[in-house]
Amino acid sequence: SSELTQDPAVSVALGQTVRITCQGDSLRSHYASWYQQKPRQAPVLVIYGRNTRPSGIPDRISGSSSGNTASLTITGAQAEDEADYYCNSRDSSNNHLVFGGGTKLTVL
Amino acid sequence: QVQLQQSGPGLVKPSQTLSLTCTVSGGSITGGGLFWTWIRQLPGKGLEWIGYISYSGSTSYNPSLKSRVTISLYTSKNQFSLNLNSVTAADTAMYYCAREVAGAGYYFDFWGQGALVTVSS
Numbered sequence: 001s002s003e004l005t006q007d008p009a010v011s012v013a014l015g016q017t018v019r020i021t022c023q024g025d026s027l028r029s030h031y032a033s034w035y036q037q038k039p040r041q042a043p044v045l046v047i048y049g050r051n052t053r054p055s056g057i058p059d060r061i062s063g064s065s066s067g068n069t070a071s072l073t074i075t076g077a078q079a080e081d082e083a084d085y086y087c088n089s090r091d092s093s094n095n096h097l098v099f100g101g102g103t104k105l106t107v108l
Numbered sequence: 109q110v111q112l113q114q115s116g117p118g119l120v121k122p123s124q125t126l127s128l129t130c131t132v133s134g135g136s137i138t139g140g141g142l143f144w145t146w147i148r149q150l151p152g153k154g155l156e157w158i159g160y161i162s163y164s165g166s167t168s169y170n171p172s173l174k175s176r177v178t179i180s181l182y183t184s185k186n187q188f189s190l191n192l193n194s195v196t197a198a199d200t201a202m203y204y205c206a207r208e209v210a211g212a213g214y215y216f217d218f219w220g221q222g223a224l225v226t227v228s229s
Binding site for chain 1: 221
């Protein structure tokens with residue numbers, strides 16, 4: 001399968017921890033990358049590889065993976081973390097790419 | 109710092125060809141391990157991978173769009189382009205160019221600003 005599945009919406013109380021998951025067969029052989037998209041803005045890379053944050057991404061955002069599931073964890077969620085989050089990986093052929101459907105994170 | 113600047117018309121008539129260009133500054137388009145990618149986002153929807161062209165010129169396209177898509181590389185101008193032919197209203201979307209890196213996995217580290225393309229007569 002070349003699909004990545006995400007929960008459409010997740011909510012978290014301010015200051016609490018939230019995990020956003022991404023499931024797909026391709027994740028057994030490829031790392032997921034994660035993107036944060038705020039309204040009317042281009043997506044921003046937040047996690048890639050095993051658990052690498054680009055410069056400027058706060059360390060409360062982390063990534064992990066097990067089997068066919070990749071996870072993005074925000075520890076101590078802040079209001080500015082409210083956004084859509086997308087996972088992405090190469091598919092099993094390694095030639096095509098696929099995005100998850102996205103998860104809308106609401107910080108309460 | 110790498111920057112991607114998109115250009116192209118914001119309105120395209122049905123059945124015509126959508127053409128967008130992405131100009132890369134701050135880095136070479138022929139750098140190894142780089143894949144120059146087009147991604148789109150239909151109104152209110154998620155991200156959809158359209159295709160890429162590698163630093164060496166090889167291409168890969170989304171099977172659902174493959175028959176209508178051409179991505180080209182212009183090394184002398186440090187640009188790459190998207191042509192999507194026979195467009196319909198269903199192709200109305202925000203189009204992004206992005207740089208995919210093959211390193212610790214594959215990931216898009218730099219994105220263009222996005223271009224809203226409307227297909228309408």
